Amino acid sequence: MLLSMTGYGRATNNWEDKTILVEVRSLNSKYTDLRLRCSQNLREKEAQLRKMVTDFAHRGKLEMSIDITSHLGDDQFGLNVPLFKKYFSALSELSTEFDYEDKTLMSAILRLPNVAASSDGEMSKEEWKAITDTISAALEKFQAFREQEGAATANDLTERVNTISGLLEQVSPHEQDRVEAIRDRLYRSLDDKMGKDRIDESRYEQEVLFYLEKMDINEEKMRLAQHCEYFLEVLNNKTQAKGRKLSFISQEIGREINTLGAKAYSSNIQRLVVGMKDELEKIKEQTANIV
The missing domain is CATH 3.30.230 (Ribosomal Protein S5; domain 2)
Incomplete structure (x- = not known):
């Protein structure tokens, strides 16, 4: 709930x-x-x-x-008569001393603390x-x-987390394309600088492996999927106060999405990452209003 x-x-x-x-x-x-x-x-x-x-x-x-x-x-109304008299006497003397006539003296005294108050009794x-x-x-x-507002929020959050999971599943088909793209880009770069005849194939493969290691996003994908699954698990448990925990999990989701985008090297994957970030921002707005 x-x-x-x-x-x-x-x-x-x-x-x-x-x-x-x-x-x-x-x-x-x-x-x-x-x-x-x-x-x-x-x-x-x-x-x-x-x-x-x-x-x-x-x-x-x-x-x-x-x-x-x-x-x-x-x-509903009580008047502290002794206190009222003291205020009236003192203020009347001051008015006479300064030759000042004030027709609102009575109402002014009633606004003073403890003069007029509700007499609630014991x-x-x-x-x-x-x-x-x-x-x-x-x-x-x-x-x-x-509870009524929370149920609507829970449905919305579930839909948005599932959308992020769905976008994550669309990343895999683009992974091989980016590997081929980085191979082609490295080869063209070496060809432009050194010429085909002088390219060291062994060094070329080492550079490709270096970039492939930097581009590897399997850990990010796995952690992001786990965070989304955990978010839904917490969302659907019976604990009432879960807003802070969901907020923390959404921060972890954001961290993996950002890393995924930084290591994408693919316009197709970047578009998917942008979609994930858009859903995540709406999730953060919703979790800010959860107990």
């Missing part, structure tokens, strides 16, 4: 006179990073909330919001359970979204 790093889940729950709304979303990221938005009375539970989400999501740039709304609307065990149940429901929908 493959999981996309991009996901979204939303769940609501009516508990007593309150509505609990939880939203979870994620984007691709190399690391796990959670931005949590919740009411003040949930801050003491922040460590548990973070662990609950990050353990489930594994990796990605995550954001979770928890909104709790009262149907009665009578517990949380009961029952309310905490209702909240965690809602989070679990949102995470299940979040997971379903990522």
Whole structure:
């Protein structure tokens, strides 16, 4: 099973006179990073909330919001009256001292820290359970979204890796042609410089063997085929977090493709290598968004 790093889940729950709304979303990221938005009375539970989400999501740039709304609307606002009076008294004295009249003083004080805030009160065990149940429901929908995206990505990756394997199989028919081409090129070069009568056949064969060793791509072909096979094996295993491993394997695939291109000495093989590189770039883009 493959999981996309991009996901979204939303769940609501009516508990007593309150509505609990939880939203979870994620984007691709190399690391796990959670931005949590919740009411003040949930801050003491922040460590548990973070662990609950990050353990489930594994990796990605995550954001979770928890909104709790009262149907009665009578517990959503609190005013710190003593603090408000202190601010008002001090600022009024300064206004008089500087002969400055400010009609927005009241609203300005309300924006100061700790003056106005939601009066959430203490949380009961029952309310905490209702909240965690809602989070679990949102995470299940979040997971379903990522599984759906991951399945489409897995199909695309399988097709592209198989395309690379198919292009690799097309390399072999062109190998003998490039051997003959290098023989002809070396012979013409010696003929131009020395003339046919002065060509040392023994030295000529040594030069051909030297170039053939440099041109040998059997190891690259074998390793590339193995990497493609291993990529599909990891892609289809039951592990959820496999994005990093697939990224590492794609780097190894790229290394063998580059070496194959450098040792090709054949325009036909080079065209096949270009096709492999094009597929590999699309594979890298996809693996960057896998958990």
